[in-house]
Amino acid sequence: MPTIDQLVEQLRKVSDPELGRNIVELGMVKDLQIDAKGLVSFTLALTIPGCPMKSQMERDARMALLAMEGVKDVKITFGAMSEEDRRKILGNNQQQLPKLNAFNKIDKVIAVLSGKGGVGKSSISALLACALARSGKKVGILDADITGPSIPRLFGLPAGGLKGNDMGILPAVTHTGIKVISTNLMVPNEDAAVIWRGPMITGTIQQFWREVLWGTLDVLLVDLPPGTSDAALTVMQTIPVNGVVLVSSPQLLANMVVRKADSMLKQLNIPVLGVVENMSYYPCPDTGKQHLIFGPSHAEELAQAVNTDVALQLPINPSIAELGDTGRIEEATQPGLEKILELI
Ligand SMILES: Nc1ncnc2c1ncn2[C@@H]1O[C@H](COP(=O)(O)OP(=O)(O)O)[C@@H](O)[C@H]1O
Ligand SMILES: [Mg+2]
CATH class of the missing domain: 3.30.300.130 (Fe-S cluster assembly (FSCA))
Incomplete structure (x- = not known):
C-alpha cells in the first residue's frame, strides 16, 4: 500500500x-x-x-x-x-493577464429582491430581461441565488456545459441573446443540490461578477437570494447595484419582510425603482372580474414605505408558470411592467 x-x-x-x-x-x-x-x-x-x-x-x-x-x-x-x-x-x-473587468462594459446593474421565496422573483427577473432584450437592449442575468438557482430552467438552458478558461467564464446565451450565469450551469444536472457554505457562496458571487466575460451590456439583472440573508447582503456589497426592483405578493407577511429588505437598502444607499406585487389578482377569463385570491393588495402602501412612486400589480397568469416550467419563458408576454422598464 x-x-x-x-x-x-x-x-x-x-x-x-x-x-x-x-x-x-x-x-x-x-x-x-x-x-x-x-x-x-x-x-x-x-x-x-x-x-x-x-x-x-x-x-x-x-x-x-x-x-x-x-x-x-x-x-x-x-x-x-x-x-x-x-x-x-x-x-x-x-x-x-488583463483583468476581465477591463473587457466588461456594463451600463446598469439592477437587482431583483423579494422578502421571501416563491413570490415570483426569478420569473420577474426573467420577464424583465426578456422585455429589455425585445426592445433591443443587450441584457445579462446574474443568478445570485446560489443555492436555489432557477434562471437556467426558465430559459431551458441545460445544466453543466459552462465554458471558460483562465481568462474567465463565458456565460450561457439564451435563444434571444440574453447572457446567463448561474450555479445551475455548473452542476452536472439540474437537480444536483448546491449545499455550499457561506465563504464558498461569497467567492462564487465575486467570481460571477469579476470573472465572467459579460462583454458589453446595457443592463445586468441580478436575481438575488430571497430575503435579507447574508447571501443577499454579500451580493449588494460585492456588486455595484444601481437600483432594485422589489417583488412582493399580497400577503402581509411578505410585505413585512420586504420592509426589512428596504432598511438594508437604505443602509447601502441603493434606490428602489419600483414595487411589483406579483400574483396580485386573478382575472376571471369569463367575466374579466379581478379576484383577490391572496387577499387585498398592499402594493401602494409598500411603495410608499420604500419611497417609490411605482407600484405595479401583476395578475396570476398560468401561462407564466407553464412557459417557465418548460424553459420557454421567452415566449411569455406579461403586460404591466412598462413603468419599471422605462426606469431601467
Ligand atoms: N404571475 C404569476 N402567475 C402564475 N404563476 C407564477 C407567477 N409568477 C410566478 N409564478 C410561478 O410561481 C412559482 C415561483 O416563482 P419563482 O419565480 O420561481 O419565485 P421565486 O424566485 O421568488 O422563488 C413558479 O412556479 C412560477 O412559475
Ligand atoms: Mg427564484
Missing part, C-alpha cells in the same frame, strides 16, 4: 493544462487519504468552480493513482480555492 508521500509524488505527474504546472505544486490537492482497503480520497481545489479543465484533471489523477500498486479506488471531491490561494498560485502570472 503506498504512503501519503508516494501518493503525493504520483500526483505531481498530473498538471493543470491551463497553468502548465502540477496540481501538487499548485496547492490544489487537499485532505489526501488512503484507507485500509486501498481507497484513495482527496479534494481537488479548483481555481474557478466551473473550471473547464476539471474533468481532464480528474481523469488524469484517477489514472495516475490507480496505476499504483495497492490503490483500488479513487474518490475525488471538488472544491474551490479561496481568493487568497488563487492569488498566491497565479501570482505574477495573473498580473500579466
Whole structure:
C-alpha cells in the first residue's frame, strides 16, 4: 500500500493544462487519504468552480493513482480555492493577464429582491430581461441565488456545459441573446443540490461578477437570494447595484419582510425603482372580474414605505408558470411592467 508521500509524488505527474504546472505544486490537492482497503480520497481545489479543465484533471489523477500498486479506488471531491490561494498560485502570472473587468462594459446593474421565496422573483427577473432584450437592449442575468438557482430552467438552458478558461467564464446565451450565469450551469444536472457554505457562496458571487466575460451590456439583472440573508447582503456589497426592483405578493407577511429588505437598502444607499406585487389578482377569463385570491393588495402602501412612486400589480397568469416550467419563458408576454422598464 503506498504512503501519503508516494501518493503525493504520483500526483505531481498530473498538471493543470491551463497553468502548465502540477496540481501538487499548485496547492490544489487537499485532505489526501488512503484507507485500509486501498481507497484513495482527496479534494481537488479548483481555481474557478466551473473550471473547464476539471474533468481532464480528474481523469488524469484517477489514472495516475490507480496505476499504483495497492490503490483500488479513487474518490475525488471538488472544491474551490479561496481568493487568497488563487492569488498566491497565479501570482505574477495573473498580473500579466488583463483583468476581465477591463473587457466588461456594463451600463446598469439592477437587482431583483423579494422578502421571501416563491413570490415570483426569478420569473420577474426573467420577464424583465426578456422585455429589455425585445426592445433591443443587450441584457445579462446574474443568478445570485446560489443555492436555489432557477434562471437556467426558465430559459431551458441545460445544466453543466459552462465554458471558460483562465481568462474567465463565458456565460450561457439564451435563444434571444440574453447572457446567463448561474450555479445551475455548473452542476452536472439540474437537480444536483448546491449545499455550499457561506465563504464558498461569497467567492462564487465575486467570481460571477469579476470573472465572467459579460462583454458589453446595457443592463445586468441580478436575481438575488430571497430575503435579507447574508447571501443577499454579500451580493449588494460585492456588486455595484444601481437600483432594485422589489417583488412582493399580497400577503402581509411578505410585505413585512420586504420592509426589512428596504432598511438594508437604505443602509447601502441603493434606490428602489419600483414595487411589483406579483400574483396580485386573478382575472376571471369569463367575466374579466379581478379576484383577490391572496387577499387585498398592499402594493401602494409598500411603495410608499420604500419611497417609490411605482407600484405595479401583476395578475396570476398560468401561462407564466407553464412557459417557465418548460424553459420557454421567452415566449411569455406579461403586460404591466412598462413603468419599471422605462426606469431601467
Ligand atoms: N404571475 C404569476 N402567475 C402564475 N404563476 C407564477 C407567477 N409568477 C410566478 N409564478 C410561478 O410561481 C412559482 C415561483 O416563482 P419563482 O419565480 O420561481 O419565485 P421565486 O424566485 O421568488 O422563488 C413558479 O412556479 C412560477 O412559475
Ligand atoms: Mg427564484
